[in-house]
Amino acid sequence: MSDYKRRSKEEVAQRVAQDIPEGAYVNLGIGQPTLVANFIPTDREVILQSENGILGMGPAPAKGDEDFDLINAGKQPVTLVKGGSYFHHADSFAMMRGGHLDICVLGAFQVSATGDLANWSTGEPGAIPAVGGAMDLAVGAKQTWVMMDLLTKQGDSKVVAACHYPLTGVGCVNRIYSDLATFACGPEGLKVIDVVAGLEIAALSELIGLPIQTSKPSTD
Amino acid sequence: MINKIADSIAQALQGVADGSTVLVGGFGTAGIPNELIEGLIDQGARDLTVVNNNAGNGETGLAALLQTGRVRKIICSFPRQTDSHVFDDLFRRGKIELELVPQGNLAERLRAAGAGVGGFFTPTGYGTELARHADGSPKETRFIDGKHYVFEYPIHGDLALIKAEAGDRWGNLVYRKAARNFGPVIAMAAKKTVATVHHIVALGELDPEAIVTPGIFVSQIVRIAHTATVGGGFKKTG
Numbered sequence: 001m002s003d004y005k006r007r008s009k010e011e012v013a014q015r016v017a018q019d020i021p022e023g024a025y026v027n028l029g030i031g032q033p034t035l036v037a038n039f040i041p042t043d044r045e046v047i048l049q050s051e052n053g054i055l056g057m058g059p060a061p062a063k064g065d066e067d068f069d070l071i072n073a074g075k076q077p078v079t080l081v082k083g084g085s086y087f088h089h090a091d092s093f094a095m096m097r098g099g100h101l102d103i104c105v106l107g108a109f110q111v112s113a114t115g116d117l118a119n120w121s122t123g124e125p126g127a128i129p130a131v132g133g134a135m136d137l138a139v140g141a142k143q144t145w146v147m148m149d150l151l152t153k154q155g156d157s158k159v160v161a162a163c164h165y166p167l168t169g170v171g172c173v174n175r176i177y178s179d180l181a182t183f184a185c186g187p188e189g190l191k192v193i194d195v196v197a198g199l200e201i202a203a204l205s206e207l208i209g210l211p212i213q214t215s216k217p218s219t220d
Numbered sequence: 221m222i223n224k225i226a227d228s229i230a231q232a233l234q235g236v237a238d239g240s241t242v243l244v245g246g247f248g249t250a251g252i253p254n255e256l257i258e259g260l261i262d263q264g265a266r267d268l269t270v271v272n273n274n275a276g277n278g279e280t281g282l283a284a285l286l287q288t289g290r291v292r293k294i295i296c297s298f299p300r301q302t303d304s305h306v307f308d309d310l311f312r313r314g315k316i317e318l319e320l321v322p323q324g325n326l327a328e329r330l331r332a333a334g335a336g337v338g339g340f341f342t343p344t345g346y347g348t349e350l351a352r353h354a355d356g357s358p359k360e361t362r363f364i365d366g367k368h369y370v371f372e373y374p375i376h377g378d379l380a381l382i383k384a385e386a387g388d389r390w391g392n393l394v395y396r397k398a399a400r401n402f403g404p405v406i407a408m409a410a411k412k413t414v415a416t417v418h419h420i421v422a423l424g425e426l427d428p429e430a431i432v433t434p435g436i437f438v439s440q441i442v443r444i445a446h447t448a449t450v451g452g453g454f455k456k457t458g
Contacts, residue, residue, distance in 0.1 A: 050398070051323065051324075052247045052248070052250070052398050052401055053247075053398050053400055053401050054398055067397065068249040068250060069249075069250045069251070069396045069397040069398060069399040070250070070397040070398050071247075071248050071249060071250055071398055075247075075248035075249065080397075086395075086397055086398060086400055087400070088327075088400050088401065088402065088403065088404040088405050088432075089247075089323070089324075089326075089327035089401050089402050089405055090327040090328055090330070090331040090404075090405045092324075092327070093323065093324030093327050093328060094328075096324060097324055097328075097342065097343065097344060116347075121349075126312075127300075128299060128300040128307075128308055128311055128312075128318075129299075129300070129318075129320050130297070130298040130299055130300035130301075130320070131297055131298065131320055131321075131322050131323070131350065132273075132297050132298040132322075132323050133297070133322065133323040133324060134322070135322040135324075135325075135344045135345050135348060135350065136322050136323055136324030136325070136344045139343045139344055139346070140324070140343075140344070166348065166349050167347055167348045167349075168348065169346075169347070169348070170346060170347035170348075170368070
């Protein structure tokens with residue numbers, strides 16, 4: 001057993017934020033991805049989209065200043081930054097589907113080595129299905145990044161050869177940012193971009209039960 | 221003289237037929253036309269198909285309409301919410317039919333209806349359970365320029381219910397912030413479109429460069445009371 005430390009959710013968010021370039025249009029999915037907004041360097045201008053019709057979404061308002069006509073996709077009150085705009089749903093999803101958004105960051109139940117994504121349903125019998133914008137977000141942006149723990153609480157890898165949960169999109173994920181490593185994924189399979197200090201690639205590969213290509217990963 | 225201003229919600233909603241497809245605007249707390257939904261409950265039409273992003277919250281608005289048992293089917297992207305117990309219960313008892321549609325496909329299917337487009341190929345949903353019809357048969361797919369697409373049909377409404385901010389007697393509308401959401405899209409997609417507004421202004425007062433929904437897409441507008449909060453927006457009611 002190698003001696004390594006998992007990255008916290010904040011550290012993973014910071015790791016994602018580090019890769020978002022100046023000028024990017026970005027949609028941060030509901031849940032863990034919203035943390036990324038807190039770590040975008042202040043000297044970098046990044047424009048956040050919310051699929052319910054906001055470009056230039058700002059942070060949550062101060063208590064008492066909430067405006068329930070100005071909410072994000074998670075239905076929480078937000079603000080608009082200077083230069084921001086509002087638009088209707090068809091335009092909002094045209095922004096996505098039309099490939100105008102640079103990056104979309106999503107959570108996931110499972111991602112396959114070739115970039116298939118499962119994040120909308122666990123396929124549990126009797127559960128009421130709900131998809132929202134998940135499938136549109138998955139296939140729309142120029143780059144789809146996933147942010148998640150690498151392993152489930154039971155220790156099973158969430159990066160898999162083939163998703164067994166219902167798919168959200170096929171071959172749509174470009175990168176996986178996790179608590180143990182960052183990967184690129186696609187038709188050629190998994191490639192490690194970085195890994196936490198003290199975790200050998202061979203041990204990482206064993207954890208997820210999949211081969212990993214390396215091109216001299218950086219460690220932190 | 222054209223005058224699309226109705227005296228009351230009851231007047232605006234006269235004659236909604238049983239079996240109608242009703243497109244309802246709103247997303248979360250923003251832009252839900254609760255007053256019109258209540259009007260529709262009072263009007264009494266039944267056997268309805270309702271289209272909205274969600275399937276109602278708590279016991280008011282859309283949830284109250286579902287509770288009446290007059291909705292046969294709901295077309296939406298995200299029915300399951302922490303307070304969607306009215307829908308959850310009807311669905312579990314098999315009392316309501318659900319057509320689950322990805323949010324962007326929902327918006328585009330409504331847009332297609334309004335724009336007179338017979339359908340469209342979309343990458344959203346390809347290779348997933350939602351690329352199947354209700355009977356389980358696969359939807360039509362096509363491979364175009366190296367990418368897979370699924371064919372989706374338009375969703376036409378008999379009636380659209382919208383909550384806008386201001387309007388004039390020609391039916392021109394402007395919205396407020398993210399309350400715009402589905403409003404401009406469903407306004408185009410229905411045979412009859414009714415909008416509530418907080419302000420009715422004289423013709424010419426709305427900046428023509430800033431009108432979001434041109435009056436041609438609107439049948440009737442009704443003024444409703446304005447509930448401001450300290451933040452300038454609207455308090456969550458109920």
